[in-house]
Amino acid sequence: MAGVNEQSTPDAPVVDDALVAALRADLDSAGYTVDGVDTLLGPVATGALHRGEAVPALRATADHDDPVATLVRAFVLGAAVPGRALAAALPRVGVDGARRLGLVTTAGTGADDAVRAVVDLRPYAAVDGAGEAAWWVVSDLGELATGRALRTDHVLGVGGASVTLAQATVRGPRGRVLDVGTGCGVQALHAGRHAEHVVATDLSRRALAFARFTTALAGLGPDRVELRQGSMLEPVAGEQFDLVVSNPPFVITPRRPDVPAYDYRDGGRSGDDLVRDLVTGVGDVLAPGGVAQLLANWEVRRGERWDERIGAWLDAAGLDAWVVRRDEQDPAEYAETWIRDGGTTPADGAAWRDLYGAWLDDLASRDVESVAFGIVTLRRPVTGAPTLRRLEDRTGPVRQPLGPVLAAGLEAHDALVRLDDEDLAGLRLCVAGDVTEERYLEPGAVDPNVVLLRQGGGFGVTVRAGTALAAFVGACDGELTAGQIIAALGSLLDVPADAVAADVLPAARGLVADGLLHLPTP
Template sequence: MDAPRHVPDLIDALRADLEGVAFDVEHVEALLGPVAAGALHREEVVPALRATTSAVARGGDDEALATLTRLFVLGCAVPRTGLDRALTWVGTDGAQRLGLVAAAGNGTDDEVRALVDLRPYAAVDGHGEATWWLASDLGELATGRALRTDHVLGVGGASTTLAQVTVRDERARALDLGTGCGVQALHASRHVTHVTGTDISRRALAFARFNAALAGIGEDRLALREGSMLEPVAGERFDLVVSNPPFVITPRRADVPAYEYRDGGRSGDDLVRDLVAGVGDVLAPGGLAQLLGNWEVRRGEPWDARVGEWLDASGLDGWVVQRELLDPAQYAETWIRDGGTSPERDPDGWAQRYGAWLDDFASRDVEAVGFGVVTLRRPHDESRARLRRLEEVTGTVQQPLGPVLAAALAAHDWLAARDDDALAHERLRVAPDVTEERYLTPGAVDPQVVLLRQGGGFGRAVQVGTATAGLVGACDGELAVGQIVGALGALLGTGADAVAADVLPTVRGLVEDGLLLPV
């Protein structure tokens, strides 16, 4: 199997080498410079090639870092002697034994080419900063070819999003369903005692095993199992399930390639539907499942109709945040290009696959495809009313959102335990990131619009009335909600009961969204 090999002593030596040459995100970007680093993020390699060529030619401290960047990130051949200098401990021979490179020969100037993409990774999630090295298959940018169908994907936008929205409190057992190269399992290993990663791809599991070993995570903390969806863990229970599943909606036709990392082999959005409906089978009480997904929006239906049915079928607390909505043509273009087919390189293949996607969507009256984050929870108290929330947030959010989601779930539970009479006895304070905006027409005394704006998290802007604005302004943690309501009733001349009926539903929403915090 052409994947990295698990050789513990050599992996330890490789880790020492990568640390020794500072092969990390900060130093690689400093080597490239802001222009070349920015271009590389846009998948344009020419500036990075020029920067690393110059660094190798200059020699000195940057030569080893430039050599590794050219080899593993840019997919360039490097001379054997240069790689031996960069990998002092493991050397070219050790890198070959690990399945990372192939050398043309044993001469000092013989070319060595990477067999994998190996690059530094840095991210900030709800647990703090995370840094590792991650191996995956070389991409189209390095190989110049369309992806193989068993391609093992590295870190992309979807996996970064999932890492940032995952709740990161301490848990005993976690499941990374569809682990791929293992990035979600690595994130979970920092706050979970034991992690299980599953994947249908043996090659993906080999990459994940290598990456875990390179990160210093032993098999006693991370177990990897082969199998489809929840089958490898049937009958088990987990406190956290994370999944970037193969959610891409792909025509089920022989002339359209299916890629293991993104295509689940199901028609339409059936895979995501079944995962949402069935993941509760492996959730312990209080357990969370967080996953990404696509869902079809059928003609004449609102986007949340189908997903709402999935939440109802799950029997769990459910919160769906739709982040993007694409029409069928946009969706087809995105994923045909993702597989390495373009109209410039293969016009016939492009046209054939484009038509297949459009035909597939038309067969089910699909007029758009949504993308978003699904959070599910098995409540400790199965008798209480379920959380059911579906919303569209397409603007900029402040990551990581994991702590925001955790706080919102806690606020929901806090509110569920308090009727309005109990809420009236509580004290609240305004969250420190909340500001108030008032809009008046020139010469007016009273504002026509009052907005409470959240500076972090989802960046919500909530329009409130005069009474609610007055209550929020008085929420400094000193007075109980009922005391403030009573004072407003006297001030406005409407009585406390009328003010309470007006403001308390909005106050509950402000608490759940984190604009007001219980003291």
């Protein structure tokens, strides 16, 4: 196979409607799906690829003339493939069509001449609140394929943060959805399934070109997904949306000329100012009842709790707010994570040490003791002042998708706000189907000294329950009202019903808010 001579190719993929349609048909016919790739590679090579190791996948696809093997070698692993192999894998679009789309560069026109991908094109499958979804996503080739550090205007593909946000987003029918910082367009794909119209913004012109190609490949034209260039909310000033989603460039990066800033992760502002501005400003583009969901890093400074800084932003935002802290790193851990993300490792010696020192100095200059990561859900009240404010630690395992859990939590909050204790006592509550009870007894004891109510799905909430609350939840099967159960417990425990109610009803509210108990369906 002849070597590849770099030719003049587009700096980002180009949309040609006819060629994109042909590409879509070719990828579908080839069986280029997540399951198809996993089956071809096998569990060992698939696992290694997820860890950033290409050798097992290269070996698994060597000497294969299967179209999926060719596509994986070219568009995932960055290996050169013969023109005849790519032509067989993409018979409708052809090698020349792929070159015209800005997907490959070629050494020549011969069947044995080498073809090399200049973009990452791979299948993507996920489960969000609307169910299963599968597309193909186009982004820049990563270090695994190129063997080089990332360019600063690198357009990132689907990462863990992208999937986290997609699965945490509420997925009811929406009129207008805004995707802030769309990158390669992943969130716009998900939004396109349940929105009448999506506006996707990004400061990077290259990112918008990739997003345009990704959404076009999914069959979402400009009538469904509109792309606008600009910083954060500037391109939509004065407009309103029913849902705003954002995986913003939230990484806290030293603002120094010797520290590279990457478009996909660095917002160009000091510290966590970008996240602050988004939290406090997104209400301006939310329609009444509209929801905004974003991923965020924020600083925890000396003498502060993790929720104080972001709590002050919520005060300024004037919105209903639900913040779930998922992780927290000390300055050293944070520096190591993002220096490696940019392609520098301890093996690089002085470069690693210099960058490490720059990150530590930057965080120390603001007395940062740790950096928190979480999911922020905001909502503009339909009328009146905000009533929801939840800032919670949920650092344990969760069961995705979380979107339905968050949507149910918002609905439960709204219902509880309208119910006083007398109203709540008149309802027939039901324990959720994923709730289990664990009892711990000392040897020989008849009664447990610890009772735990454990949620099997969602955030996996665990509540330590007293005797009355455990008995109350156990009786919540929809047959009796909460008040009837409380009266029965009073008689059983020889305690006034009012005292049982004072103990049980506040806890029951919390269980409803967390989804362990369900209110009756209207």
